[in-house]
Amino acid sequence: MELHGYFRSSASYRVRLGLNLKGLRYDYRPVNLLKGEQRGDDYRQLNPQGLVPALVDGDSVLTQSLAILEWLDEVHPEPALLPADPVERARIRALAYNPACDIQPIQNLRVLRYLQSEYGISDEQKKGWIQHWIHEGFGALERQLDPKPFAAGEQPGLFECCLVPQIYSAERFGMDIAEYPAIHRISQACAEIPAFVEARPEKQPDSTL
Template structure:
């Protein structure tokens, strides 16, 4: 199994966490987003969108992080990323999608580059944009999270795979996660789990390239 990704990519980070939680071995293939390698012909053979990640398992090629996470859950059911109860599954998905579909995409590298190249926003305006949309999303999540360590109860899953990379991004841009007590509680619990620690961007081979 190969994971083609970038160390700071939130979507790649999600998949790393899930692979680690399930104890799956994989070869990591770096794709340098800042150098535009994601738009090269070789990578587009794996992901025609020119995005990361791409997961290759034999002749199977999968893209889009949430689709990859759900496929992993189908193929390798234990430990599960989603609860068995349908209502609980829907609730966890809603919160995970709130990050992966509503918060992260509008702070994606290509979106920020477009805003700067086409509309001339400054670095300060870019940071304010990022902080604004993360705050909007995190404020909503605070109202949805129960007072348990994880969204599904006693073990991390799909939601935490999405939340922790988004926290990393928030902290990169100077946000204080302690201002969001429920999110902060989940972060502290995840920080104690090796699967999350090993997936951190600074622990990836391309973080020093």
């Protein structure tokens, strides 16, 4: 498999985590978002949206991080990213969609660049925008999390694949997640797991380019 992504992309980070938790080997193909490589003709042959990540498996090209993670769970079912019980599966999906669908999309690079180019927001206003929406999402999550090691029980899964990249973004923009004890507890637990350590942005080859 080949994973085309960017080291600091939350969506790419999610998929790295899923692949690592499954113990799957892959070749990493950097796509530099700051240089606009995602908009190049070669990359758009893989993903016409011009977004990362794209996962290539043989003749198949998979896009959209959540779709990729669910595909991984179907094709490589152990260890599972989602619980077996349908109600629990829906609960975990709902938790995962908070950072992946509600928080991150409105603070990604193309949205922030649009706000700056079209509305002239300053770097400080950009930071405030990001922090506001993370606080909104994390506040809701904090009320929904049980006092378990992870959202689904004893092992990390889909939710943690989506939460940890959002925590990285929050800390990058000056937020202290310790004010969210349940989220902070999960973050600390994940930090002890090799699959999460190896997926961190600074561990990726393009982090130094």
